Amino acid sequence: MAQIISVHSFRGGTGKSNLIANIASTMALQGQRVGIIDTDIQSPGIHVIFGLDENKMVYTLNDYLWGRCNIQDAASDVTHALIAEHTTTVKGSLYLVPSSIKAGEIARVLREGYDVVRLNDGFQELIRTLKLDYLLIDTHPGLNEETLLSIGISNILIVILRPDNQDFQGTAVTVDVARKLKVPKMLMVINKALPALDFADLQEQVEKIYNVPVAGILPLSEDMVQLASKGIFSLHYSGHPISQAIKGIADKITGLVVSR
Template sequence: MTTITRDAVEAALSGYIDPHLNTDPVRAGCLREVDIQGSTVRVRLELGYPADLFKHGWAQTLQVALENLPGVEHAEVQVEWHIEPHRSSAQTPALANVKNVIAVASGKGGVGKSTTAANLALALVGEGARVGILDADIHGPSLGIMFGIAAGTHPEISGQALVPLQAHGVQLMSMAFLTDERTPMVWRGPMASGALLQLINQTAWDDLDYLIVDMPPGTGDIQLTLAQKVPVAGSVIVTTPQDLALLDAKKGIEMFYKVNISVLGIVENMAVHICSNCGHAEHLFGTGGGEKLAEQYGVDVLASLPLSMDIRSQADAGRPTVIADPDSPLAMLYQQLARNVGARLAQNQGRAPAMPTIEISED
């Protein structure tokens, strides 16, 4: 009778690559328990990212791998996940009831950043995480519309805190909830930055694994305020493949690097258009731009999304793609994006850089 060893079990598991971590579960440190009883092997894995829609298929794949080992008649694989909180520094203490803050940013407007942020938040909820989203675009907030919040809806106040609104399982806060929809925010930079900090710190977030911050485009006051005053665990850069968008996206990446915030990866929006009549594929905004940018900065393309009328119309109707058509290929791309973002964040845990030293010279 063949003796089953832990080394053999680990070797079998090492032959399969977690598509979100880009490494095998043993090397990734996900293996928690190995129990060998005669010809039966029981294994428990713990992922560092939310994976309710992935874990069962992953468990079955690894179960088959173990049952192909000589001497194994039955294998059981249990896959769990747990979200660790970001280790914030003394300069930027953690937000109350928020484990991780993720900034979704772009160098320029019009690249689908807010739509991406909304679907990312909903996809993380779909994977089992507790998620909030903050509309940090003080001058042009749009997430209320995307989540179907009726005009004139205002948050309740509990003590000195604002109670976030709820939609599709996501906790929301936006300047749009505190003003009239026709009232423009004619504010200078310091006023907008102060409003952002109030929204973040005076909102009673309820036990969040992730707070998604939908940033305004560019690299101005609000971005710097967020980097200096909020413990951002990582950032996601949204761009289109065209050269102008990529040029601005580089500035966004460089900004996060300068303030020592990890760039988790790049989302390439509007990568290809598929004709709804004939099925012809056209790269209206160029091709390969996101991959080149990711390669230049040593990060991954977290998702490549098509130019789709459904994405636009569903967001405008207050039911983004992940909610409106959860079984569609588009929704699956957003679910993959959510797991990729969570996995990159988990890989960064424990590697938080020190705050940069700021020097002023007369040159």
């Protein structure tokens, strides 16, 4: 049975899209059929990491939401991005449903909203037509109707936060809402942690605050900044501490599924 994984942060700028791209790529390299949907419609961007040219996108999630196409028509096969950056054969597949970067499309969403029931139907249709093992949802930061839907239907919720007091406070709200929505499994990921910090102590503190397991801690890295979303970090720097942490997070997700 396919697993829906929502990746969420209370505030923007946490590195959510990069985390999703790297987890999904790791899973695909391990032989899984993986899909990503960019539901951060107000500020889309994950397509950049996979080298998708917005001018060449025939359909996007916006087109599906406005009834212009089927959801699978908006899915781009981005497995080639893994093949281009990886020396071994890619065993699985990776698909991305991007959101439109066009100002008019974004303005329409902000002005009119969209049918969240149709969005949910699209999740299920994409899983069925592409025979996915995992569907990762890149949510919009904060809490709104669309985000609550994504969280509510998820098998696993990953909450990403930085070691910052504003993130800590907002994350408490997210975790509380997720518990009220009865999300089956929840994991935390700490990003942009100063390498000088005691990661074991930081993990212990966060797990004590939220009573949620920490799946991984990603250090603040100049290499990540220099890559500037021009590709998948864990493929460019396979031995990097961030890449090792990403693999550990993917393994924990798989472990949660196996242990069900």
